[in-house]
Amino acid sequence: MQEFAGGVAMRYRPLPDGEPIPVLGLGTWGMGEARSSGDDMVAALRLGLDLGMTLIDTAEMYGEGGAEQLAGKAIAGRRDGVFLVSKVYPHNATRAGTIAACERSLKRLGTDRLDLYLLHWRGEVPLDETLDAFAALRRSGKIRHYGVSNFAVADMVELWSRPGGDGTAANQVLYNLGRRGIEWDLLPWCREHRVPVMAYSPIEQGRLLRRRALGDLARRRGATPAQLALAWLLARDPVVAIPKAGRPEHVRENCAALDLALTGPELAELDRAFPPPHRARPLEML
Numbered sequence: 001m002q003e004f005a006g007g008v009a010m011r012y013r014p015l016p017d018g019e020p021i022p023v024l025g026l027g028t029w030g031m032g033e034a035r036s037s038g039d040d041m042v043a044a045l046r047l048g049l050d051l052g053m054t055l056i057d058t059a060e061m062y063g064e065g066g067a068e069q070l071a072g073k074a075i076a077g078r079r080d081g082v083f084l085v086s087k088v089y090p091h092n093a094t095r096a097g098t099i100a101a102c103e104r105s106l107k108r109l110g111t112d113r114l115d116l117y118l119l120h121w122r123g124e125v126p127l128d129e130t131l132d133a134f135a136a137l138r139r140s141g142k143i144r145h146y147g148v149s150n151f152a153v154a155d156m157v158e159l160w161s162r163p164g165g166d167g168t169a170a171n172q173v174l175y176n177l178g179r180r181g182i183e184w185d186l187l188p189w190c191r192e193h194r195v196p197v198m199a200y201s202p203i204e205q206g207r208l209l210r211r212r213a214l215g216d217l218a219r220r221r222g223a224t225p226a227q228l229a230l231a232w233l234l235a236r237d238p239v240v241a242i243p244k245a246g247r248p249e250h251v252r253e254n255c256a257a258l259d260l261a262l263t264g265p266e267l268a269e270l271d272r273a274f275p276p277p278h279r280a281r282p283l284e285m286l
């Protein structure tokens with residue numbers, strides 16, 4: 001499915017129930033932490049939305065609510081055109097705690113519903129309690145879908161064994177060219193179970209862009225290292241990438257990655273520089 005937005009054709013991936021979400025969204029970690037008004041961050045998010053990157057990823061953790069407040073300003077007046085994702089802290093993820101945390105997030109975001117609500121990482125609270133809360137939030141219309149983040153394969157298998165666990169709509173994990181461990185087991189598992197993988201830190205918070213192999217290929221290709229790193233992710237099924245960009249030039253640059261199709265020889269060159277895993281590895285987190 002394609003839709004022409006801002007000069008670039010956005011692509012979509014289906015959630016397990018078939019609802020399409022954009023393959024390229026907007027991260028917010030680090031936003032809302034400074035004492036400044038954050039108007040520049042709001043403008044960057046609004047630019048991203050204008051360009052068709054209509055998925056915003058945030059969390060109660062980011063700036064302790066500050067990022068949700070900025071995301072709320074960015075979506076004001078255009079809520080229906082946005083797929084809004086937020087996350088609950090594991091220590092809040094009890095049955096009552098999840099519901100209360102969601103209500104606080106909704107207030108900061110200035111909306112009556114989240115499109116996707118994720119357990120940020122696995123903590124001490126039994127999964128059944130969080131799943132129970134997710135079910136109650138869905139019944140009351142406060143969330144439309146629920147999911148998890150930083151769940152390894154063993155966690156996914158356990159989740160699937162719990163009541164409501166197989167209703168999980170996404171798993172958000174660290175994934176980029178330099179962090180390919182999930183290709184051994186988690187990515188195939190999610191593909192088989194039709195669960196989108198939301199790749200966070202898709203350019204390793206900028207560090208990936210300093211890798212020479214990426215720079216060399218980008219130069220030859222007439223693209224930037226960030227575009228190459230994002231295009232590589234976007235070509236992988238069932239991956240959705242959520243780069244964070246506070247600068248407008250970065251937002252535009254990232255969006256243009258949608259136009260970059262990598263050839264077989266280019267993918268092979270990237271495999272040599274950033275080898276896929278040859279054995280199972282523990283899931284990495286940032």
Ligand code: NAP
Nearest residue numbers: 027028029200201202203204205226243244245246247250
């Ligand atoms: P990232 O998106 O890999 O990198 C963000 C950094 O890269 C920012 O410093 C940004 O700078 C810079 N940047 C963006 N586009 C660029 C470009 N085209 N060229 C050069 N630099 C560029 O890292 P991230 O923020 O950690 O991850 C993305 C999002 O994933 C987060 O914001 C958050 O929403 C989510 N996340 C989730 C988890 C989780 O546990 N679930 C963990 C980490 C992140 P400027 O801001 O100056 O433009």
